[in-house]
Amino acid sequence: MRWTSILAIYCLFWVLSAFFVLPFGVRTGEEEGQAKVAGQAESAPANFSFARVAKRATVVSLVLFALFYLNYVNGWIVAADLDVSRFYHGPART
Incomplete structure (x- = not known):
């Protein structure tokens, strides 16, 4: 697999x-006890931190990508394993 x-x-x-x-x-x-600003949605986060989301996303994506790459190299699950058409033969013909 190429690096790109x-x-x-x-x-x-x-x-x-x-x-x-x-x-x-x-x-x-509301959960933080802050006053609501006019026009603010009730579900708006009180203190959003993109850095926290980016760190969490990086950790999760590293784990998922590592599993994907290991599967690519070792061939644990291949496309033929995902072929569900072999279980379905269509309606019975008379």
């Missing part, structure tokens, strides 16, 4: 991981 492919796939894992970890640890202004 590795970088592109890792970036996809990172973005997926960022969306996955985004809601964890979020507290609203």
Whole structure:
């Protein structure tokens, strides 16, 4: 696998991981006891930290990408293993 492919796939894992970890640890202004600003959504986070999300996403994406790359190198699960059409033969013909 070329390094550009590795970088592109890792970036996809990172973005997926960022969306996955985004809601964890979020507290609203009401939960923090802060006054609500006019026009503010009730679900808006009180203290959003992109650095915290980026660190969490990096850790999760490194683990997921490591598993992906190890599977790519060792061939644990290949495309033929994911072929579900072999279990479905269609409706019975008369």
